Amino acid sequence: MTAGMLSTNRPQPVLPQSDLSKIYSGAKELLDEIINSDLPSNIRQYFAEQLRKIIISIEEYKITGSSEVVSIVEATFGKAVLSKDLIDGKDTNTEMKKFWTFMAKTALVVSTVAGALQIADYTAKTFPELNTPEKVIHISVENSKLESV
Numbered sequence: 001m002t003a004g005m006l007s008t009n010r011p012q013p014v015l016p017q018s019d020l021s022k023i024y025s026g027a028k029e030l031l032d033e034i035i036n037s038d039l040p041s042n043i044r045q046y047f048a049e050q051l052r053k054i055i056i057s058i059e060e061y062k063i064t065g066s067s068e069v070v071s072i073v074e075a076t077f078g079k080a081v082l083s084k085d086l087i088d089g090k091d092t093n094t095e096m097k098k099f100w101t102f103m104a105k106t107a108l109v110v111s112t113v114a115g116a117l118q119i120a121d122y123t124a125k126t127f128p129e130l131n132t133p134e135k136v137i138h139i140s141v142e143n144s145k146l147e148s149v
Helices: 002-009 016-036 041-061 066-081 094-114 119-126
Strands: 115-119 136-139
Touching: 016 041, 016 094, 041 066, 041 094, 066 094
Parallel strands: 115 136
Antiparallel strands: none
16 A cells, blocks of 8 residues: 555656565575675675665565665776776676676666666676666766766
């Protein structure tokens, strides 16, 4: 009922239960791997926090809708762009690679329902797994207009 009211007031895309279940079980499994990995503690902590947020957002999906899942995915990739240590080694470290592959797949599932995924050039180069042409709109950083705050 609450999700119904939310969608009436603020329409949100509906993620299929089968996709939610896959994301949920994948996040729980990966969380255990990350916690028991040899990654630096700050990276383990960040990855674990993001996975826990995804798990909770799916458990509360009937209340909050898809916006929480979308927000977590966007925030995770945004932080990666700003924090080089989160992505250094993603191509060579098994746990990092699993985390970013999981997040990319989650982003693509969300974008399939929520609409085209908009990513900047740097993010597209850093995460080539996000480059699925029918689901991605590339935004050139050089051509975007930024307002000063």
